[in-house]
Amino acid sequence: MSSSIETVIVLGGSGNLGTLVVSALINAGFKVSAAVRQSSTATYPDSVTVHKTDYSKNALVSIFQGQDAVVSCIPRTKVADQKTVVDACVSAGVKRFLPSEYGGDTTLPDIEKRISFTAGKKEFGEYLVGKEPEGLTWTRVFTGPFFDWMLTQSARQFKLDMGVMGWDLESFKVTIFDSGNQEFSCTNIKTVAEAVASVLNHENATKNQNVYVSSFPRLTQNEVLAALEGLSGRKFEVTRASTEDLVTKGEARIKRGEWLQGYIETVSASCYAPWGYNTFGDRAEKWNAVLELPKEDLDDTLTRVLRMSGTV
DSSP, rough: OOOOOOOEEEEESSSHHHHHHHHHHHTTTTTEEEEEEOOOOOOOTTSSEEEEEEOOOHHHHHHHHHHHHEOOOGGGGGGGGHHHHHHHHHTTTEEEEOOOOOOTTTTTTHHHHOGGGGGGHHHHHHHHTGGGGGGEEEEEEESSSHHHHHHHHHHHTTTOOOOOOGETTTTEEEETTTTTTEEEEBOOOOHHHHHHHHHHTTTTTTTTTEEOOOEEEEEEEHHHHHHHHHHHOOOOOOEEOOOOHHHHHHHHHHHHTOOHHHHHHHHHHHHTTTTTOOOHHHHHHHHHTTTTTTOOOOHHHHHHHHHTOOOO
């Protein structure tokens, strides 16, 4: 393991993932900065240099001077802004850019025809690869859903009939999609942050690569349900649903302007769909080993989640 990357600036470093990425980078020994919007009131550790910016290209070029890597954790609704970020990286001589992926596999052929919100990320990915001749290297990190974080999000807070990924631990309810036996991959949110830091510590191995990581590369809903019922001592109320039907419903919501609810329904269904959007298997096992990520235990994760949810 060797890397010439020493200085890293994080965009969107005050969100659920961004704060963990900043901490992981500090713990890995990088000199960390954060770029925030002018209106931000976010606070950071004393060792982090904070730059307020309007995210214009000229402002970003100035901030990126002397930075070896830029890590984007900007919200999914701001993904289009990343083209400006990439252009600024090239102008400032940044070595490595990590875009805001951290989800399903947007490289799949025609995935944007099934899931409309992937179109922007797919187009951006092609734009990013096109910058290689200008000296910018990149790594796209695919993680599947943030498993432990999403399990704590209730149906009530989003005004939906089901929780994120189908689980509503608050009410001990679950929507099982199709047979419930479709394999999917997911990653605990802290592990996502640790993977980002490890990518930069494995500079050569991850250069211009799509990297797939997962806390649990091969899970099924039925396995998770059995584990949750065993750990909690409670039976879940089970509703059955079709991945195809819920994607159609979610896409219709998005078109009506109900973006958040439509996004949650679509991403929840696509997690378990047979298209491979969140099925990383061998690829995740390979990259977990390359990045030296620790093996994680499902029961340990679910016990922690149940405690966070106040249900045990």
